[in-house]
Amino acid sequence: MTHLEADVLIIGAGGAGMYAAIEAVRRGAERVLLLDRSLIGRGGATVMAQMTVAAAVGAGDHWEHHLADTLTAARGLADPALAALLCEAGAACILEMDEWRVGWARSGDALAAVQAPGHDRARCVYVDFLNTGPAVSRTLRAQVQRVGPAIRRLGEVAVTDLVVQDGAVTGAVALHVASGEALTIAAPATIIATGGLTRLYARNSASANMSGDGYALALRAGATLVDMEFVQFFPFGHLAPRLIGMDPIMWDPFRYKLGGRLLNGAMEDFLDRWGGDAEQGRYSTTRDLATYAITKENEAGRGSPHGGAWLSFTHIPEAELRAAFGPVVDKLAANGIDLTRDCIEVSPIAHYHMGGVRVDPRMRTDVPGLLAAGEAVGGANGANRLSGNAITEALAYGRTAGREAALLAAKGPVRGFAAGLALELLRASGPAVNTAAMVARLQRVMSEDVGPFRTAAGLDRAAAAVAELQAELGLAPPGVPGQPHDLARLDWLDLRQMLLVAAAVIRAARAREESRGAHQREDFPEMREEWRVNQLLRGEGLALSRQAVPA
Amino acid sequence: MRAALLIQRGGAGEAPREERFELDFEPGESVLDGLRRLRVSADATLAFRYACLNANACKECMMLLDGRVIYACTARLEPREMRLAPLPNKVLLRDLATVIAPPDERL
Numbered sequence: 334m335t336h337l338e339a340d341v342l343i344i345g346a347g348g349a350g351m352y353a354a355i356e357a358v359r360r361g362a363e364r365v366l367l368l369d370r371s372l373i374g375r376g377g378a379t380v381m382a383q384m385t386v387a388a389a390v391g392a393g394d395h396w397e398h399h400l401a402d403t404l405t406a407a408r409g410l411a412d413p414a415l416a417a418l419l420c421e422a423g424a425a426c427i428l429e430m431d432e433w434r435v436g437w438a439r440s441g442d443a444l445a446a447v448q449a450p451g452h453d454r455a456r457c458v459y460v461d462f463l464n465t466g467p468a469v470s471r472t473l474r475a476q477v478q479r480v481g482p483a484i485r486r487l488g489e490v491a492v493t494d495l496v497v498q499d500g501a502v503t504g505a506v507a508l509h510v511a512s513g514e515a516l517t518i519a520a521p522a523t524i525i526a527t528g529g530l531t532r533l534y535a536r537n538s539a540s541a542n543m544s545g546d547g548y549a550l551a552l553r554a555g556a557t558l559v560d561m562e563f564v565q566f567f568p569f570g571h572l573a574p575r576l577i578g579m580d581p582i583m584w585d586p587f588r589y590k591l592g593g594r595l596l597n598g599a600m601e602d603f604l605d606r607w608g609g610d611a612e613q614g615r616y617s618t619t620r621d622l623a624t625y626a627i628t629k630e631n632e633a634g635r636g637s638p639h640g641g642a643w644l645s646f647t648h649i650p651e652a653e654l655r656a657a658f659g660p661v662v663d664k665l666a667a668n669g670i671d672l673t674r675d676c677i678e679v680s681p682i683a684h685y686h687m688g689g690v691r692v693d694p695r696m697r698t699d700v701p702g703l704l705a706a707g708e709a710v711g712g713a714n715g716a717n718r719l720s721g722n723a724i725t726e727a728l729a730y731g732r733t734a735g736r737e738a739a740l741l742a743a744k745g746p747v748r749g750f751a752a753g754l755a756l757e758l759l760r761a762s763g764p765a766v767n768t769a770a771m772v773a774r775l776q777r778v779m780s781e782d783v784g785p786f787r788t789a790a791g792l793d794r795a796a797a798a799v800a801e802l803q804a805e806l807g808l809a810p811p812g813v814p815g816q817p818h819d820l821a822r823l824d825w826l827d828l829r830q831m832l833l834v835a836a837a838v839i840r841a842a843r844a845r846e847e848s849r850g851a852h853q854r855e856d857f858p859e860m861r862e863e864w865r866v867n868q869l870l871r872g873e874g875l876a877l878s879r880q881a882v883p884a
Numbered sequence: 885m886r887a888a889l890l891i892q893r894g895g896a897g898e899a900p901r902e903e904r905f906e907l908d909f910e911p912g913e914s915v916l917d918g919l920r921r922l923r924v925s926a927d928a929t930l931a932f933r934y935a936c937l938n939a940n941a942c943k944e945c946m947m948l949l950d951g952r953v954i955y956a957c958t959a960r961l962e963p964r965e966m967r968l969a970p971l972p973n974k975v976l977l978r979d980l981a982t983v984i985a986p987p988d989e990r991l
């Protein structure tokens with residue numbers, strides 16, 4: 334068995350993890366270990382983000398304006414200190430990325446920016462065409478490589494447990510997927526940068542490896558989760574016809590740029606019917622409202638054929654489409670889609686998690702030695718994330734966590750490291766079960782009853798289904814240890830985390846008897862002032878408490 | 885429509901064997917869509933690589949289709965026999981999965 338030691342252990346090599354690694358070395362860490370379950374800088378959500386990035390870097394803008402918009406979108410639940418860090422440090426990171434030649438689109442001397450919904454001005458920068466996430470990933474990966482041997486990169490490692498010694502996290506236990514062997518890692522500072530939980534849902538916009546594992550790792554290590562009921566659904570996920578080779582949420586920037594029309598099954602505008610703005614070429618309807626409108630229109634029997642809404646660009650001259658979509662026009666043609674002629678179908682798709690690990694503005698959890706960064710963190714976006722804030726959050730929190738981790742590591746190596754039971758789990762051998770089918774079942778349960786619209790009865794049904802899956806899962810992964818790329822076993826280890834995280838979402842959603850932002854209770858349709866509180870979850874038993882929103 | 889996937893199975897050092905899986909598909913679906921469905925419906929131990937589902941962002945899903953290198957997430961299922969094999973010039977992990985991480989990112 335391999336044992337590794339590091340000053341700073343970073344779990345997840347998306348935007349947050351890579352920025353954290355770079356910053357940790359800048360702040361003096363000498364041995365940073367950057368892990369990912371797939372390949373470094375290629376998995377996770379960052380590389381998938383084809384959208385825009387919000388940052389107050391334009392003339393006349395100020396991060397406080399961005400903060401005001403972020404807090405408004407959050408429906409009263411955001412932690413203002415975390416949100417301020419996102420907006421202020423985020424802007425600095427966007428400029429640093431520019432120095433690193435990420436390739437932000439330009440307009441004259443300045444960065445080009447579009448106005449996304451919920452922003453008071455054009456504040457969202459991007460890389461053409463639909464290339465924001467890949468460009469951010471590539472740039473950070475190049476910077477990580479430039480740092481040299483102080484950052485050791487290691488792909489295909491799935492961390493299964495954190496090691497806690499005398500109340501502090503002192504490292505982790507992991508499965509090396511390529512060999513099937515267990516791996517232990519000792520480090521005085523560990524950063525959870527594992528992203529969100531979109532894999533819990535059947536239709537989702539991120540990578541296959543967003544299983545919510547960071548939330549489960551944090552819970553089991555004794556840290557606190559916050560706002561777990563708030564899962565963001567992106568209203569305009571691609572639904573039909575089958576579109577491959579492209580991110581399913583690619584349509585949105587074109588809606589801003591060109592004014593695509595959202596229509597129901599009868600080809601009528603409908604957003605205004607459900608409290609949105611009749612759009613008329615302006616995109617002011619927020620994500621939660623648009624999700625609501627599409628869902629309700631379908632319930633009323635006026636959806637598009639596959640159960641979504643039509644998105645149409647057919648009123649736009651071909652030359653304009655060509656100019657805006659660039660090479661994407663050809664990719665669409667390969668999928669049989671001609672936008673001058675065809676509408677496409679869109680529907681809400683699991684996209685982002687507002688909830689997550691509770692941290693202070695230095696990204697420290699309640700457990701010494703453990704930090705979090707990026708989407709894994711809860712609290713900055715409250716009940717609804719403003720569009721464009723996810724990459725900004727990844728970069729700003731990654732940088733902050735990297736600095737803090739370096740400070741921690743400077744206090745010296747860990748004093749104790751006993752992997753114990755966590756290691757036994759990776760050496761155990763249980764009966765064969767079809768873990769891929771169980772993942773699919775969980776995704777169905779979550780989509781049906783823990784989507785954007787919830788009821789007590791639906792949530793209770795989901796809780797029972799999760800408990801049943803838990804019982805079926807048993808106590809040991811199927812197969813034998815030491816098998817290369819054993820996906821059945823890996824799915825078992827993922828399910829162990831996913832079921833705990835699903836239970837956390839369900840528990841928080843069941844308890845919040847109101848509707849706010851991404852959490853809509855059909856049995857409690859009003860937003861209520863007495864519910865302007867954050868819900869916290871602790872321990873594997875998911876003990877729930879409430880706390881006033883930080884001032 | 886219905887496709888038959890003839891998939892090379894087995895790990896390093898084992899004699900490779902070919903297994904046949906039939907599956908129904910909707911026009912436009914990718915080979916990766918089919919493989920992922922087979923794991924759910926037929927054999928959860930079927931091994932292949934992917935991270936980004938179908939965005940062609942992670943570049944992990946390369947394999948051979950009828951002897952030619954493809955991305956499984958952008959090659960489409962067709963109503964015929966399709967023969968899938970691991971990349972020939974990479975170290976085999978299992979079934980269709982090979983070692984593709986850059987050398988300095990391996991254990």
Ligand code: FES
Pocket residue numbers: 916933934935936937938939940941942943944945946955956957958
């Ligand atoms: S699955 Fe990511 S490129 Fe094919």
